[in-house]
Amino acid sequence: MLSQRVGIGFDIHRTKKGLAILLGGVRIPCDFALEGHSDADVLLHAVTDALLGAAGLGDIGEMFPDDDPANLGCDSAEMLTEAYQLVKKNHWRISNLDCTIIAESPRLGHHKLDIRGRIAELLKVSSDRVNIKAKTAEKLGAVGRNEAIAAQCIVLLEQKPEPRPKLLEMAQSETISVELHELE
Numbered sequence: 001m002l003s004q005r006v007g008i009g010f011d012i013h014r015t016k017k018g019l020a021i022l023l024g025g026v027r028i029p030c031d032f033a034l035e036g037h038s039d040a041d042v043l044l045h046a047v048t049d050a051l052l053g054a055a056g057l058g059d060i061g062e063m064f065p066d067d068d069p070a071n072l073g074c075d076s077a078e079m080l081t082e083a084y085q086l087v088k089k090n091h092w093r094i095s096n097l098d099c100t101i102i103a104e105s106p107r108l109g110h111h112k113l114d115i116r117g118r119i120a121e122l123l124k125v126s127s128d129r130v131n132i133k134a135k136t137a138e139k140l141g142a143v144g145r146n147e148a149i150a151a152q153c154i155v156l157l158e159q160k161p162e163p164r165p166k167l168l169e170m171a172q173s174e175t176i177s178v179e180l181h182e183l184e
């Protein structure tokens, strides 16, 4: 039987002066940037956390501590692919993932396809397994005042059962045939 696990990820980054943000590995020009120890890709951080969570492997902060100078300014796409390697080593594969970006600005409607394609490319899955939604915070709270951008991700992982050793299968099929014979 196919095993499945679900994981959830959330992240939020403050805005700062700048000219572009990274969302899902896609550079989007706008009138601010995002603050962060790494490249501040809030969406890829949420996806990474969802994957690690589903596989029971902790979280992004444990894997890439923000007090480690080695992680300063690091590429979130690399962090995601490294985390997914670990997930795959544990025999899990992505069934699908669904994300929501919450940003008052910039408008993200026409970037959603690019983001979807980039995440699918990073994880080497078909893009129909990745869904990106974007919404505003209706001008409420820090996100609504453009002081931050947040992202959520939910992921479903699946694991195929290990193939059964041939001898065991033969022994079991013999047992079944004996049992059937006895029933006759």
Ligand SMILES: [Zn+2]
Residues within 6 Å of the ligand: 011, 012, 013, 036, 040, 041, 042, 045
């Ligand atoms: Zn983050």
